[in-house]
Amino acid sequence: MPTTDTFLGWASLTRAINEIKSPANFLSNLMFRNVETLPTETLELSVISGGREIAPFVRRDAEGILVGGYDEKFVTITMPNIRIKRAMQPSNLLYTRRPGSTIFITSQSQSSAMAQYIARETRRLFDLIANSHEYLASLALTGVITYSVTDEDVFTVTFPRDAGNTVTLSAPADWGNASPTAINIEQDFHNAKEQLADTVGLAPSICVMSQSSALNFMANDQVRVNIDRTGVNVGGITRQSQFAENGSIFLGRFSGIPCWEYNRSIDVNGTPTALIRDKFVEFICLQPAAEMIQYYGSIPDMDAIQARQFVGRIFSKSWIQKDPSVRMILAHSRPLPVTRRPDAIYSLKTNV
Numbered sequence: 001m002p003t004t005d006t007f008l009g010w011a012s013l014t015r016a017i018n019e020i021k022s023p024a025n026f027l028s029n030l031m032f033r034n035v036e037t038l039p040t041e042t043l044e045l046s047v048i049s050g051g052r053e054i055a056p057f058v059r060r061d062a063e064g065i066l067v068g069g070y071d072e073k074f075v076t077i078t079m080p081n082i083r084i085k086r087a088m089q090p091s092n093l094l095y096t097r098r099p100g101s102t103i104f105i106t107s108q109s110q111s112s113a114m115a116q117y118i119a120r121e122t123r124r125l126f127d128l129i130a131n132s133h134e135y136l137a138s139l140a141l142t143g144v145i146t147y148s149v150t151d152e153d154v155f156t157v158t159f160p161r162d163a164g165n166t167v168t169l170s171a172p173a174d175w176g177n178a179s180p181t182a183i184n185i186e187q188d189f190h191n192a193k194e195q196l197a198d199t200v201g202l203a204p205s206i207c208v209m210s211q212s213s214a215l216n217f218m219a220n221d222q223v224r225v226n227i228d229r230t231g232v233n234v235g236g237i238t239r240q241s242q243f244a245e246n247g248s249i250f251l252g253r254f255s256g257i258p259c260w261e262y263n264r265s266i267d268v269n270g271t272p273t274a275l276i277r278d279k280f281v282e283f284i285c286l287q288p289a290a291e292m293i294q295y296y297g298s299i300p301d302m303d304a305i306q307a308r309q310f311v312g313r314i315f316s317k318s319w320i321q322k323d324p325s326v327r328m329i330l331a332h333s334r335p336l337p338v339t340r341r342p343d344a345i346y347s348l349k350t351n352v
Helices: 010-018 026-031 090-094 107-142 185-199 211-219 221-226 302-307
Strands: 034-037 042-049 071-078 082-088 144-148 154-158 166-168 206-209 248-254 257-262 265-268 271-274 280-284 292-296 314-321 326-333 335-339 345-349
Touching: 010 107, 010 314, 026 107, 026 206, 026 335, 042 335, 082 107, 107 144, 107 265, 107 314, 107 326, 107 335, 107 345, 185 221, 185 248, 185 345, 206 211, 211 221, 211 248, 211 257, 211 280
Parallel strands: 034 292, 166 345, 206 257
Antiparallel strands: 042 071, 082 326, 144 154, 206 280, 248 257, 265 271, 280 345, 292 335, 314 326
């Protein structure tokens, strides 16, 4: 009889699940390409800010003046904990015929079918975790990451921003106004550039729009005349001529900034939730100086006890439950996206 032991050890499963690529990764790949794994379950988070004061002048041959560094606020955070599992029934592993397989299967084809079924179940766990990663990345754009734990508290991580980095347009300048002469989208983009230059000394690399903002944006006469639809490459993301697998749509370059629509929603505790807030446009600095980092906390597990703890993105393992007889498969991840310079993001609400 075929055996699953060779590919269901924790080392094999962990390696396999970390090699899966997910389409649900537009924001994660865009903002948090810098990944760090931690040897602990906690993160000492520091948020960096700094004014625009000048260096003092001194007399010739005089002693140097001691100056302060960036302002850093430290807080210790226990990493979010994602731990999910699936039960694989013996009947599914042994007797369920896969599409395209023969009616009377051999032991070899049965083994192949089992491997395919296990790969599909592993992929399901990975996709759920990838959706959570993307959701956390979308929350990081807002400056506040909030998540709840069943039968426990609601946890909140705040990345404090300058008040000028969140702006709401009001009539008659809001993008949904029926009178287009009152709308000046080019000025709105200019204001975003000025604010980011003033707070972090960086230029916006990209802007990402909700569906509602993108519709108003593309309907504007000023945009139609001035938008540049030629190819662009930002952070490894290239122009898309239609709805892409990762949910993004390239709109064009306006006022020197590549513009994208991202209208994907995910299910959060039974509620469809847009990854870009409705009516919002997010201007994001992607330069290394923006210091956006995806952290992963360590995962202590008895099955990986040789290394004392698992340090990486996702840990996976399986085991047999005797009665009822099922093979359980588990995936465990502890992600936290961090914007160490929160003012590198400018949020514009285009309609009240």
